[in-house]
Amino acid sequence: HQKPASGYAAALLGIAQSNGSIDPVEKDVQRLLKLLRNKQVQAVLTDPLVGEKQKGLVMIDEVANYKGMFHKHLVSLVKMLVRKNKASLIEEVLEEFERIYDELSGTKVVLVSSAKKMKEDQLSKIAMSVQSLTGAVKVKVRNLVHENSLSYAV
Incomplete structure (x- = not known):
C-alpha cells in the first residue's frame, strides 16, 4: 500500500x-x-x-x-x-x-542526536568518517536536536 x-x-x-x-x-x-x-x-x-x-x-x-x-x-x-x-x-x-x-543516488543518511545544534564542521567530520568506514559515495548527516537530553561524545 x-x-x-x-x-x-x-x-x-x-x-x-x-x-x-x-x-x-x-x-x-x-x-x-x-x-x-x-x-x-x-x-x-x-x-x-x-x-x-x-x-x-x-x-x-x-x-x-x-x-x-x-x-x-x-x-x-x-x-x-x-x-x-x-x-x-x-x-x-x-x-x-x-x-x-x-x-x-546511493547516498547514506546518518542521523545524529544531540542536546544542542551541532556546528557544520562537526557534521562534516561525521560525514567524512562514515564515508571512509562505509565507502559510501555521498553521505548526508541530519542533526536531530533534543534540547532536554544529555549529549555524549562517542
Whole structure:
C-alpha cells in the first residue's frame, strides 16, 4: 500500500530525471524543506484555526517570494497540491522525494542526536568518517536536536 506522498514524489523525480534536472530539483527540495521548517511558517502550518486553503496560500506565497529561485517543476507540484487541497502533504512529499533520491543516488543518511545544534564542521567530520568506514559515495548527516537530553561524545 503506497502513500499518496510517494506517488507525488516519484512523479516529481520522474519528470526531473527525464529533463536532466534531477540535481537542481533535489537542491531546491532541500531549500524548500528548510523554508517550510522555519518557525514562523510552521506556526501557521500547524495552527488548527488556519484552514487547508489558507495554509496552501502561505506555501504558495513562500515559493512566490523566492520567484525564480525554485525549479519550475517543484513550483508546479506545490501549486497543484494546493489546488487539490492537499497542502498538508507538501512537506511529506518533499521528504519522500529526498528519501527516493538518496536511495537512487546511493547516498547514506546518518542521523545524529544531540542536546544542542551541532556546528557544520562537526557534521562534516561525521560525514567524512562514515564515508571512509562505509565507502559510501555521498553521505548526508541530519542533526536531530533534543534540547532536554544529555549529549555524549562517542
